[in-house]
Amino acid sequence: MVDQTQSVSTENPVETQLYIAGESRPASAKDTYALHNPARPEELVGYAASATADDVDSAVKAAHEAFPAWAALSYQERAAYLNKIADFLVADEADVKFRSHLFCREHGKVLKETMLEMSRLGDRFRLSAAYAERLATDEELNGPPFDVVITRQPRGVAALIVPWNWPLSILGAKLPQALMAGNTCVVKPAQNSAMAPTLTLHKIAELLPPGVLNVITGSSSKIGDSLVKHSRIRFINFTGSVPVGKHIMQMAAENLTPVTLELGGNDAALVLEDAELDQGAFMRMYLGTFMSSGQVCMALKRLYVHHSRYDEVVDGLTAVCEKMVIGDGLLQETNMGPVNNAKQLSIVTSMVAEARAKGAEVRECGQVPDEELYAKGYFQKPTLIYKPDQSLRVVREEQFGPVLPIMSFDTDAEAIALANDSNFGLCSSVWSQDKERAVAIARQLEAGYTYLNAHGPTAQDSRGPFGGFKDSGIGRNLGYEGILQFQEYHSISGPQGWLL
Numbered sequence: 001m002v003d004q005t006q007s008v009s010t011e012n013p014v015e016t017q018l019y020i021a022g023e024s025r026p027a028s029a030k031d032t033y034a035l036h037n038p039a040r041p042e043e044l045v046g047y048a049a050s051a052t053a054d055d056v057d058s059a060v061k062a063a064h065e066a067f068p069a070w071a072a073l074s075y076q077e078r079a080a081y082l083n084k085i086a087d088f089l090v091a092d093e094a095d096v097k098f099r100s101h102l103f104c105r106e107h108g109k110v111l112k113e114t115m116l117e118m119s120r121l122g123d124r125f126r127l128s129a130a131y132a133e134r135l136a137t138d139e140e141l142n143g144p145p146f147d148v149v150i151t152r153q154p155r156g157v158a159a160l161i162v163p164w165n166w167p168l169s170i171l172g173a174k175l176p177q178a179l180m181a182g183n184t185c186v187v188k189p190a191q192n193s194a195m196a197p198t199l200t201l202h203k204i205a206e207l208l209p210p211g212v213l214n215v216i217t218g219s220s221s222k223i224g225d226s227l228v229k230h231s232r233i234r235f236i237n238f239t240g241s242v243p244v245g246k247h248i249m250q251m252a253a254e255n256l257t258p259v260t261l262e263l264g265g266n267d268a269a270l271v272l273e274d275a276e277l278d279q280g281a282f283m284r285m286y287l288g289t290f291m292s293s294g295q296v297c298m299a300l301k302r303l304y305v306h307h308s309r310y311d312e313v314v315d316g317l318t319a320v321c322e323k324m325v326i327g328d329g330l331l332q333e334t335n336m337g338p339v340n341n342a343k344q345l346s347i348v349t350s351m352v353a354e355a356r357a358k359g360a361e362v363r364e365c366g367q368v369p370d371e372e373l374y375a376k377g378y379f380q381k382p383t384l385i386y387k388p389d390q391s392l393r394v395v396r397e398e399q400f401g402p403v404l405p406i407m408s409f410d411t412d413a414e415a416i417a418l419a420n421d422s423n424f425g426l427c428s429s430v431w432s433q434d435k436e437r438a439v440a441i442a443r444q445l446e447a448g449y450t451y452l453n454a455h456g457p458t459a460q461d462s463r464g465p466f467g468g469f470k471d472s473g474i475g476r477n478l479g480y481e482g483i484l485q486f487q488e489y490h491s492i493s494g495p496q497g498w499l500l
Contacts, residue, residue: 022210
């Protein structure tokens with residue numbers, strides 16, 4: 001592995017390994033796979049270990065053997081580990097910079113986003129640690145007929161499967177919660193964005209007892225089923241696509257393994273006629289839509305605007321989009337990098353092409369200082385589609401790219417119906433100066449999280465449970481409830497007046 005203090009360069013490709021039973025090791029078959037820069041697809045970034053089913057088995061067994069001792073620790077003792085990890089993750093500025101630059105090159109998102117994601121991961125460890133006292137408090141029910149103590153126990157070995165779009169943030173919604181609950185873990189980062197997350201996981205694992213945290217990388221088609229079907233996996237937490245989530249649920253059913261599935265969304269935003277539409281509001285709309293090139297599960301993906309404010313929103317949001325610079329995320333002037341991979345870019349461009357073919361007005365915005373780079377990389381300008389038909393894929397499906405359809409409505413009831421007319425139900429937002437009205441509408445939206453006068457990652461409070469309705473998944477991450485997902489309830493009863 002290269003020295004992490006040196007700058008990332010094409011002359012020194014990075015190589016990452018697995019982490020099993022307290023040590024870094026190559027895959028058992030010695031195989032690796034290459035990762036390239038989506039802004040410059042010809043540029044090799046490095047190699048990640050390509051695990052086998054035997055490696056999966058070794059990782060699960062290591063976690064299984066480490067479980068009893070880790071589960072026996074008190075919440076305060078586990079919290080101490082989490083707080084130490086949070087400090088350690090940002091202690092070495094040169095290392096944080098190295099991993100952030102590597103993250104930018106293998107993923108494509110702009111450097112300031114990778115720095116933000118890398119530097120704030122520890123915050124979610126601290127938040128989980130802060131629940132120690134609350135978690136340690138049992139519920140007590142006095143008789144008659146009996147006295148009952150309601151407590152909880154960790155489930156065992158948890159499989160945590162992380163996607164490529166925001167791997168460190170999403171890791172922070174699973175891993176500290178699983179550890180705080182008393183579970184040991186096997187983490188599988190996404191194949192398309194594995195190296196920086198893997199190096200970060202290695203740092204975390206080094207501060208934990210051997211076997212508590214194990215890391216495997218490689219193709220999901222090669223090792224995914226071996227992980228989720230393993231007889232010693234007691235819980236699965238997956239973030240990713242609906243088809244893969246359904247497949248995991250089917251595999252988990254063989255062992256009756258419980259799951260948490262966060263499967264993306266097609267978030268609607270409702271801009272009411274009394275919304276405050278200043279430059280700050282348009283920038284929040286832009287960030288809620290186009291951060292990380294729109295590759296965010298909680299991104300604003302359908303914008304519904306009261307007809308009286310439609311032109312104002314179109315003009316204001318278009319003006320913001322036109323100022324954005326699209327290019328290599330490592331360049332300081334870049335506001336938007338490429339889409340992560342060729343497959344996803346094809347999905348996005350096909351939706352835009354269909355909208356054009358069906359007569360919708362399409363506007364691709366932004367500035368491209370390097371046209372040659374743009375043509376070679378997986379780029380798509382921030383794209384606004386004005387009043388597309390509701391039947392189009394760009395409205396019905398999750399774009400997961402820098403594309404936003406903007407539509408109008410006349411009444412609150414119509415807006416609510418349009419927002420809820422979706423197979424997804426992850427997030428939503430309401431934009432209004434009337435607090436009571438905004439909350440009343442929010443309560444009618446079929447979504448697991450609703451933002452007011454903002455949308456997406458910049459509006460997310462990690463204390464609130466996060467997850468969705470319908471095809472957006474099952475269960476919740478983050479917050480106190482996110483820790484409880486990794487535990488089973490255990491009731492203890494005895495004679496009235498004797499136990500309590």
